[in-house]
Amino acid sequence: MTKPEENISDTDIYFMRLALVEAKKGIGRTSPNPCVGAVVVQNDKVVSRGYHKKAGTPHAEIHALNKAGDKAIGATIYVTLEPCNHTGRTPPCSHAVAASGIKRVVVGMKDPNPLVNGCGNTYLRKQGIEVLSGVLEKECIEINRPFIKHISTGKPFVVMKAGMSLDGKLSYQDGVPGQITGEKSHRRLHSLRNSLDAILIGGGTVTADNPSLTTRIGKRGRDPLRVILDSSLKLSLNSKILHLESSASTLIFCSTGADAKKQAILSEMTGIQVQMVSHDNGLDLDEILKHLGKMGICSLLVEGGAAIHSSFLKKGLVDRVMLFVAPLFAGTAGTGLLRDFPVTGRNQALELKDVKYRRCGTDILIQGDFF
Numbered sequence: 001m002t003k004p005e006e007n008i009s010d011t012d013i014y015f016m017r018l019a020l021v022e023a024k025k026g027i028g029r030t031s032p033n034p035c036v037g038a039v040v041v042q043n044d045k046v047v048s049r050g051y052h053k054k055a056g057t058p059h060a061e062i063h064a065l066n067k068a069g070d071k072a073i074g075a076t077i078y079v080t081l082e083p084c085n086h087t088g089r090t091p092p093c094s095h096a097v098a099a100s101g102i103k104r105v106v107v108g109m110k111d112p113n114p115l116v117n118g119c120g121n122t123y124l125r126k127q128g129i130e131v132l133s134g135v136l137e138k139e140c141i142e143i144n145r146p147f148i149k150h151i152s153t154g155k156p157f158v159v160m161k162a163g164m165s166l167d168g169k170l171s172y173q174d175g176v177p178g179q180i181t182g183e184k185s186h187r188r189l190h191s192l193r194n195s196l197d198a199i200l201i202g203g204g205t206v207t208a209d210n211p212s213l214t215t216r217i218g219k220r221g222r223d224p225l226r227v228i229l230d231s232s233l234k235l236s237l238n239s240k241i242l243h244l245e246s247s248a249s250t251l252i253f254c255s256t257g258a259d260a261k262k263q264a265i266l267s268e269m270t271g272i273q274v275q276m277v278s279h280d281n282g283l284d285l286d287e288i289l290k291h292l293g294k295m296g297i298c299s300l301l302v303e304g305g306a307a308i309h310s311s312f313l314k315k316g317l318v319d320r321v322m323l324f325v326a327p328l329f330a331g332t333a334g335t336g337l338l339r340d341f342p343v344t345g346r347n348q349a350l351e352l353k354d355v356k357y358r359r360c361g362t363d364i365l366i367q368g369d370f371f
Helices: 010-024 060-072 093-100 119-126 137-142 145-153 183-195 203-209 260-267 285-294 306-314
Strands: 037-042 045-051 076-081 104-109 130-133 157-164 198-202 225-229 250-255 272-277 299-304 320-325 353-360 363-369
Touching: 010 037, 010 045, 010 060, 010 076, 010 104, 010 137, 037 060, 045 060, 060 076, 060 093, 093 119, 104 119, 104 137, 119 130, 137 145, 145 157, 157 183, 157 306, 183 299, 183 320, 183 353, 183 363, 198 203, 198 306, 203 225, 225 285, 260 272, 272 285, 299 306
Parallel strands: 076 104, 104 130, 157 299, 157 320, 198 225, 198 299, 225 250, 250 272
Antiparallel strands: 037 045, 037 076, 320 363, 353 363
């Protein structure tokens, strides 16, 4: 995080918050691009707004400038991310800003993309345009954590999610589905699915719960890519997840030694892809994340079960944890959150940072980050 510039006014903060409102409209829709919002302001009045809607389409600044027209001359544009200064799938936004007659640019955060990373701000300053950077930088970074992780590592931002009881159980009986958390937590989960690019579970969870992994929030929702880790391809060909009417596909990772005949059958099914990966005491999770990153997946929701959660935690691949805790005890017969994950003391325990708590009906959402 860069040091904020000293001459940030309350006015700049106010209009950057409006730009953030625009940027959030693109959450879950722009990968592998970032979420960006822009607001054009003339004489302390909003002239136009815009946000980036989808990769390959105009960026936020272009939408806002096109709406502003001649009213952009002499105005200030507030943009949550530094305008790009290179030609990709679209022309450089910094050039469009300079050509529009804008006299001042207020930026939330620098673009970590190596092709930008300060070049946009530098270009604008060379054109005689005043540039102020670092306004609400923390908030601008937060909405683009997936983009930042992807552009810097080639892998998606990983969110580990679980609904559990006070005694750490995911179910009442091992291998038998049963609702632990309440309806408000479930609605929050579907909103979360709507905001992320992909959702991952293990083959054991497919067998035990027979889930669909779709997003059920009405017309505004969209299904994420469904990812299944099933080294031996033990899942039933009658599983619901293989027979969905969904705009999203299902990607199954298996080991190189998995049943070739079953691979062929699955590969011929509509919306189903099968990908073989290395197997050494479990599928190579790092290889899987890199593969997803190459597909343009910037964010991944890991829903389990216990073996999957433990494997991701052991390998240090989790960025954020979201645990929905219900105020009940599920007893000793159910499945625990983790499996084969011994900890000898506080010094060895994995501890979350920036922990937040939120009520979801009678449940509590505990959220924290590792990095």
